[in-house]
Amino acid sequence: MSEVVREPACGGILIVGAGGLGAPVVRMLLDADARDLTVLDPDTVALENLHRQILYTDADVGRGKAQVLAERFGLDARPIRLDAGNGAELIAGRDCVFDGTDNFADKYLLNDLCLAAGVPLVHAGAAQFRGQVLLIRPGGPCLRCLLPEPPDAATDECRWTGVFGPAVGVVAALALGEILRVRAGDETSGAVLMADLANGRLSRARLEPRPECACRGIPISGGVS
Ligand SMILES: [Zn+2]
Helix, strand or coil: CCCCCCCCCCCCEEEECCCCCHHHHHHHHHHCCCCCEEEECCCECCHHHCCCCCCCCHHHCCCEHHHHHHHHHCCEEECCCCCCCCHHHHHCCCCEEEECCCCHHHHHHHHHHHHHHCCCEEEEEEEECEEEEEEECCCCCCHHHHCCCCCCHHHCHHHHCCECHHHHHHHHHHHHHHHHHHHCCCCCCCEEEEEECCCCEEEEEECCCCCCCHHHCCCCCCCCC
8 A cells, every 4th residue: 555645635525434335435536546535434344244345354344444444544534423413513614525324314414414514415325226326515406305304214225125236336436426526616416316236227317406495495394404
C-alpha cells in the first residue's frame, strides 16, 4: 500500500455506512485519490459479508470497520452511528453525503437531515437482485417524493431479505457516478437510476417533486424540521 496523501483531492464527503454499498464506494473514491472522506460505521467486520464488503479481509473479521479503515487507509473513520442527535452536526458543511445504510429509517433520516442542511445526498439502496440510486439536492425531488413515508420496519427488505453481491457492486458504481457529478459541480438531479441484476438491466426514470413534499419547504410531521 502506498503512503497515504492527506491533501484533499475533492470536497468533503461523508460516507454513512461502510458495508456492502459503502465499502466499494470508499474503495473507488480512494482509487480516484479522494482523501477527504469521513466514514461512519459502528459495526464489526463479519465473515458472511466479506464477498461484497471489499475493503476488508479475513484477518479483519471481528474487528471494528472504522478501526480497520483508519489503520489501513488513514481515513477519518469513526465507530459511530449517525442519528437524529448527532446527524446535523456531522452533515453540516459537507460537500456531499453518501447513504450506505441498510434500513429505511436511516435512509429517511439522512434524506431529511441533508435537505435541512442544504447538502447534496446520494441515496442508494439494494435488496435481492435490485437496487436504486437517487441524487437528492435542496429543493428536491427527494426520497419522500418517491415514497412519502418509510415502509414498515417489518417489511424493511434491504435489511431482512439479503442481497446479491454483484447487485451491490453495480449500485455502488452508479452511486459513485453521482458523487463524482456533485464533485464536478454538475447541478442536475431528479433521476432515479435502477439496476436489475435478475434481468441484466439498467434503467433511468425521471422523478418529479411532489408539491406537498417536505423538500418543497413543507415541515415533516414528527420528523426533522
Ligand atoms: Zn420530496
